[in-house]
Amino acid sequence: MLEWVECVVSVAYFGYCYCGFTMSGTTIDLDRLPCHVAIIMDGNGRWAKTRKKPRLYGHKVGADSVSDIVATCREIGIKYLTLYAFSSENWHRPIQEVTGLMSILKRYLESELPRMQKNDIKLISIGDRERLPEGVRTSLARVISETSGNTKLTLNLALSYGGRDELVRAVKKINHLCLEGKLDPATISDVTISEHLDTAGMPDPDLLIRTGGESRLSNFLLWQVSYAEIYFTDIMWPDFRKEVFLQALSDYQVRERRFGRTGDQLHTE
Numbered sequence: 001m002l003e004w005v006e007c008v009v010s011v012a013y014f015g016y017c018y019c020g021f022t023m024s025g026t027t028i029d030l031d032r033l034p035c036h037v038a039i040i041m042d043g044n045g046r047w048a049k050t051r052k053k054p055r056l057y058g059h060k061v062g063a064d065s066v067s068d069i070v071a072t073c074r075e076i077g078i079k080y081l082t083l084y085a086f087s088s089e090n091w092h093r094p095i096q097e098v099t100g101l102m103s104i105l106k107r108y109l110e111s112e113l114p115r116m117q118k119n120d121i122k123l124i125s126i127g128d129r130e131r132l133p134e135g136v137r138t139s140l141a142r143v144i145s146e147t148s149g150n151t152k153l154t155l156n157l158a159l160s161y162g163g164r165d166e167l168v169r170a171v172k173k174i175n176h177l178c179l180e181g182k183l184d185p186a187t188i189s190d191v192t193i194s195e196h197l198d199t200a201g202m203p204d205p206d207l208l209i210r211t212g213g214e215s216r217l218s219n220f221l222l223w224q225v226s227y228a229e230i231y232f233t234d235i236m237w238p239d240f241r242k243e244v245f246l247q248a249l250s251d252y253q254v255r256e257r258r259f260g261r262t263g264d265q266l267h268t269e
Contacts, residue, residue, distance in 0.1 A: 028076075028246060032253050034206035036080035037073065038228070040220055041066070043212025043236030056100040061238040063108050067115075072242045074119050074153045080202055081155050084220050088128065088162035102133050105159075109139040113146065120152035126198035127161030156202065163222035170196040199224055207252045209245075211237045229255050 041062060048058030066083065073081045086101060093101075109123075116123060123143050132140070140159070173196045177183035183192075194200065205221060205228045213234040217225065231248045233240070 028250055029253060030077060033076060033078055033249065034229075034252055035078070036082070036203050036205045036207075037078055038082040038084070038205035038208045038221055038225065039069070040084045040208070040210040040212075040218060041237040041240075042210060042214055042218075044238060046212065047236035047238045055097055056104070058236075058238055059101055059104055063104055065237055065240050066108065067112065068241045069245055070112075070121065070153070070155055071119075072245055074121060079153060080205075081153065082126075082158060082199075082202075082205065082221070083156070084158045084161070084218075086127075086159050086161070087219060088160055088165055089219065091131065091160070102136050106133075106136045106139050109136075109143050113143050116143070116147050116150065116155070120150045121147060122150040122154045123147045123157070124154060125157045125159050126166070127159045128165065129159065131160045154202070156199070158220070161198070161220075163217070163219045166198050167193075167223060169198075193223065197223060204228065206257075207231060207248070209233070209248050211235055211240045227257070229257065 044058035044062040045055035046058070047061070048055050051057075070081060085105065090101070091098065115121075123140075125140060125144065129137055129140065140157075170193055174183065174188065174192060178185050194204075199221070204224045204226070207230075208217075208221070208225050208228040209231045210216075211233055213232075213236075215232050229252050231251055233244070233248070235244055
């Protein structure tokens with residue numbers, strides 16, 4: 001059960017004053033939240049199967065989890081949220097499921113636009129958008145355009161996305177610049193590569209969450225999560241709501257992020 005309690009420093013969101021909060025005896029420090037959270041939303045189909053429902057039913061309920069987690073990020077002050085919504089490998093699923101997923105995506109985009117505008121949420125996307133159905137591309141482009149000036153939270157949907165494909169495309173861009181004489185190969189660095197990825201301009205994820213009980217990256221943000229803290233949970237995505245998300249954030253806050261240094265070095269800085 002989530003219990004909000006007052007602390008010394010107050011932070012205001014959505015017209016309420018949250019000074020801090022305690023969950024199951026653990027205080028969440030609003031000043032130490034990850035700037036960027038990335039989530040592999042896994043388990044929709046299996047969740048539906050255990051309830052003797054069609055897989056698409058799980059995806060529909062999973063869309064409600066998306067709305068809940070987006071609202072939570074906006075509420076507590078997380079600046080970037082990247083959701084693995086549809087991978088490049090997902091095109092190999094049965095055509096009925098792919099068609100249903102695209103329909104759910106289009107409906108989500110159209111229904112959530114007013115809420116994004118009201119709560120100052122900006123939508124962007126990464127991946128190969130050209131493979132998406134025309135209707136989905138149109139809705140996606142509209143929401144991206146109409147929310148482009150929003151600043152409180154950036155919601156990044158990974159659609160028709162694969163980490164290896166993203167790296168290949170980045171290398172091709174860099175190679176093209178070198179061939180045109182606009183880039184000296186000797187100056188290529190990790191920054192150069194980051195600047196040519198789909199996520200250029202965004203900070204790398206601080207926390208990667210995967211639901212559904214699997215413990216792998218599944219071709220998601222392979223370059224960007226090099227130093228991310230990783231949180232695996234058996235909870236299926238349709239059941240992953242605000243309270244469970246806050247537990248993941250609580251776990252993140254007790255970890256020591258050293259980035260190659262020793263703990264002693266961190267404590268003396």
